[in-house]
Amino acid sequence: MSTAPGPLDRWYQHAGVRTGVRRMFHEGAEQGLVFFPEALVPHLAHPAVAGLDPARRRELTVRxxxxxxxxTTHLETRVVNSAAERIANxxxxxDLAGGLREDAFKIYCDEGYHALYSLDLARQISGATxxxxxxxxxxxxxxxxRRAARGPLPDQPVLAGLLQAVVFETLITAVLNELPNDPTVVAPVRDLMRDHARDEGRHHRFFAAFFTELWAGLAPPERRAAALALPELIHAALSWDLDPVADSLRxxxxxxxxxxxxxxxxxxxAAGARRLSEISRSTLRLCASVGAFDLPGVREAFAARGLDELDDLS
Known part of the structure; x- marks a missing residue:
């Protein structure tokens, strides 16, 4: 009996690490463009920042x-690949099928490559600017x-780590897709984000399928605990690390x-509530598909994190 093709069946032909090109930054070709969409840099519009010299504002955008x-380099290698390694090995x-384990090794390779080219482009831009x-x-x-994952699941660190990877990998494509079509952004950044989003679309489908298997293997009490952990994981994954932001401002x-x-x-x-809700819709659909919102207290837990638009997930 034939089976439906998997998201990574043509990995050798399509993966960025197999077929991609190195994205190069040439400062002369990018005059007048920004390094990151200004609308996605929350502090640029603040009165204390708006009046800064244009050179200082440009530095803020670059940082x-x-x-x-x-x-990305840290999350891909320290969060996603920790889960991918567990699945692969x-x-x-x-009790996972061998094909799923093999696909996890493909993801492991992809994520290392994403980390490499993210660091590479950052260093190119630093050298040029x-x-x-x-x-x-x-x-x-x-x-x-990790605290967001283990707080609701203190005795199940493996489950917490797997859920963390599922959340991150089903959110990141929406984040990456915010940049490639913005003509105000320098081309190598847009191209790199497009490359990354292409791979992550396949990862999204892998982790969605993996989550369905994971969920089916949990006992009812574990399912509720996992469901209650998910809103914390989503919120944490979409929150900026404020220490680097504070350092950049100084x-x-x-x-x-x-x-x-x-x-x-x-x-x-409350400042990023709408964006959080929009980016997380695909992850919320995944949760709905396994019946997570039907469990006691779960809908309320999502609402408490601003993830309360659950009635229209079609």
Missing amino acids: HLYQFLLS GRTGL GIAIPDWDYGGFVAQL LAGLDRDTARAVLADCYRP
Whole structure:
């Protein structure tokens, strides 16, 4: 009996690590363009930032791009690949088909490549512009994600890590798709995001299928615990790591108190509620497909995190 093609069946022909080109930044060809969409840099419109010298505002935009690219390198290697390795090596506690495990190794290769080319482009831009890449290690953000996963699941770290990867991989495509069609952004950034989104579309389908198998293998109490963990994971994955933002503002000349005020105004929970809801819709549909919202208290837990538009997930 034939089976439907899997998202990674043609990985050798289509994966970026197999067929992609190195995206190169040439400053002369990108005059007048921005490094990151200004509408997606929350603090640029703040009164304390709006009046800065244009050169300082440009540096803020470049460092925001660095944060996006380098957080990707850490999340792909420290979060997603931790889960991909468990799946690939059969260390999930689930009875998975061999093909699914092989696909997890393909994802592992992809994510390492995404980390490499994100770091590569950041270094190219730094070399061309003279804007240094700050020494940010993203350990705080990774720890924040792990706390969000393990808080509701303190005794199940493996399940927490797998759910964390499912959430991240079903959210990231929507995030990446915000940039490629913006003509105000430098071409290598748009091209890299498009390359990344193409791979992540396949990863999304893999992790959606994996989540369905994972869910089916959980006992009813575990399902409810997992469902209650999901809104925290979604919220944490879409929250900016504020330490690098604060550091970037201080490098632009703001004093510590002013930088703290900018963060309070621009990154308060309600400020990004609409974007969080829009980006998370595909993940919410996945949760709905397994009946997560039918479990006691789950709909309320999502609503408490601003994920309350659950009636129209078609």
